[in-house]
Amino acid sequence: MRNLFVVALALVVGTASANNVETEKKEVKTEKSTVTWKGYKVTGSHEGTVALKSGYLEFKGDKLTGGEFVVNMTTIGSTDLEGEWKTKLDGHLKSDDFFGVEKHPAATLVFKKVKATGKNAYEVTGELTIKGITNPLTFNISVYGSKATASLKIDRSKYNVKYGSGSFFDNLGDKTIYDEFDLVVDLQF
Template sequence: MNIVRISILSLFFAALLFSCQQKPGGSDAEVSEAQAIEEVSATASDYAVNTSESQLMWVGFKPTGRHNGTIGIQDGSISVMNGDVVGGKFTIDMNQINVEDLEGEYKDKLTNHLRSDDFFSVEEHPIATFEITSVESYSSEVAANDSDDKMKLVVNDEEVDEYSIESPTHTISGNLMIRGETLNVTFPANVNINNGQVTAKAKFNIDRTKWGVNFREENGYEARAKDELIYDTVNVGFDITASAGEPTAMNN
């Protein structure tokens, strides 16, 4: 047996071992097929997203730890009518993937890997989008009946509660397009409208493989074994600020 085969087998058995360990869980977004976008009334007011004050965050997990960073929001707007959010669309610049927990060559290496075809294939799919399909009040009865553990993550047997949103006010559903694949996600969020400004915060988990974000199949058994060493769960968070006025231009 040559060294290459030993390396592949080692990765394979390591993948089997790690797949049996505790994986991140809780606060998962509900994922379904893409939904139709209802036309927003012409009487609704548009709030332009302030891209310098807004942020999209991500946290990826592996058996030995985690990495975190941000992705740039290119533009967006939120539609408000009668004091409620009734729609919105955001354009995400995948070229602005940033790794925050590493520095120097390690930061560059992971950033380039995330941009590659192994993950987000940024050269072919430079833009991701999120378009709201529905917004509902968050039920206090549901919130009261929810187990505390549902709103927390467990990583390597360590409870991590900073990856869940506190005091959700609304349940938001929207079509999330990543790498050319569009699925509908539903998650709790904290939304506030006050003094001509909308703020919205959320943190939830998605399975990256549902959007094809994984090692390419043509890379062979070794690549797929490596993929097993990275948890499918990715925690996504956003902190959006939008102000009344003309929305910024968006890609259709």
């Protein structure tokens, strides 16, 4: 009987300590992390980068449980153009036609729910704020050691980024810029 009591007590203590694993914030190394974007139009595409200002991932043990990121929108720029064309596109992306970085120098992503979908794989539901407008966003992220990778599709029309959008303007023809753009995020922490 005494042995049964000892086994039961050990199970209770073991379960309690397993459930009390501390949440740990792991700061992202912004200088080693990359955010690459790709936007599409009827006649082709453009791609570039934007820098993270700050960010962290939260873990409980080795399981991802949360995260929060701030993107420095003033750094948005193209990588597929050079010279005058690059200068023009970069300036246009920073203007009020697109991201209005003078008034909105940062965008944020806050994880609200993280669900494991496999070994090292998670589905994240978060809130993305661009130009002061917040919308829900769901995407997948993979975590391996001190690195994480995510691919996101963003609908710019939800954030009042209207320029060249067929959702807002008629008869654009081959000047149409599609609403969805891609982000590929590679994080080191």
